[in-house]
Amino acid sequence: MPNLRGRQDPYIGQSVESPYHRQRAIVVDDEYYARSELTYLLKQQHVEVVAEADNAVDAIRLIEQEQPDLVFLDVDMPAIDGFKMISMIDELNCNRVIFVTAHPQHAIRAFDANAVDYLMKPVVPERLQCAIEKAAQRRSNLNVLRADTTPPNAPPPPRSPERIPCEFAGTHYLLNPSDVIYAGTDTIGTVYIETTDGQTYHTDLTLRALEDQLPDMLRCHRQHLVRRDAIQSYRTDANYCGTLTLPTTTEVPISRRYMKQVKTCFQQ
Incomplete structure (x- = not known):
């Protein structure tokens, strides 16, 4: 059996290395305990949480500053909810968003908004891992697409924020x-x-x-x-x-x- 390191495996008493230890995330939720719980689960997946926000305005600023790989976004927030917020960021950042909410009726809107995935509260670790994998796959596909369509040495297009x-x-x-x-x-x-x-x-x-x-x-x-x-x-x-x-x-x-x-x- 290969020597596996990282996440603990209850069956063999050793650990399993996650391929996502280099990913960086921002957690956006107006509830402190919800942010803390998700941050803990992400650390178990070797995802670095670089920032947290309890409102959309701060979240947009942090996304611009940190340029994370993943944005975990609560739907139900005061003033500006998750769906309004995702409409205020550019398409590249939309491809980093994973919605997190306690209400299943928002699922269709989440995918219409071009989010990567949709997680139900309380978040299940196995489902979280699937969402992280899906985000990594989408990012890889986008990188391949840009490489195929962008001329060599072409400067990146200017990004204009929605707000x-x-x-x-x-x-x-x-x-x-x-x-x-x-x-x-x-x-x-x-x-x-x-x-x-x-x-x-x-x-x-x-x-x-x-x-x-x-x-x-x-x-x-x-x-x-x-x-x-x-x-x-x-x-x-x-x-x-x-x-x-x-x-x-x-x-x-x-x-x-x-x-x-x-x-x-x-x-x-």
Whole structure:
């Protein structure tokens, strides 16, 4: 008999190594004990739980930050439930979602939402292992498909988020990317977003993440991004720097380093 290591086998008193020890997961559930129980079961499957969230806004932010292999998502959560949340993330992340709920009537909607699988509470370890295997298989199939259809050395396509998690006066919001006209940081690194109606929000996303995910945003300064079609005018000064104006009358500085691409934007 081969020497098997890892998960304990009750019949031979030894353990069985799981092939999923390198997978990383996020657990999303508004109930603490439900998260704790699932986290324990995942550790038994050698899946690393890199983060937990008790609401959809935090979950979306954590998914963006951690880029996990698996997202275990409760259906019944206050404010934004699991189905609303999955509609707010991109297709790649949808292929990481495994729904977890106590209500069997949600099963059809779960698969319509393109989730990997659907687990009933209380989660059975054997059923959990099947869901992990299914997720690994789907990920492998997607990797093969991308390899077959992507030209060699082609850059990855820009990812545009369905919503941008942010906060104002203690209330959390999910903004439409099309509403964002400006993003910038203050002296301590806090990132702020301004929308077309002139409202300002705080976000945990970095300027780099916003620039990578929002292709319409133009960097005009090390600390500032603006939406290209929202620039109403700009002016230069004697130091080859300048200032541009947005529809909300907000004025944003242009550094010498980025002046050329601001001018190019006006010429297009």
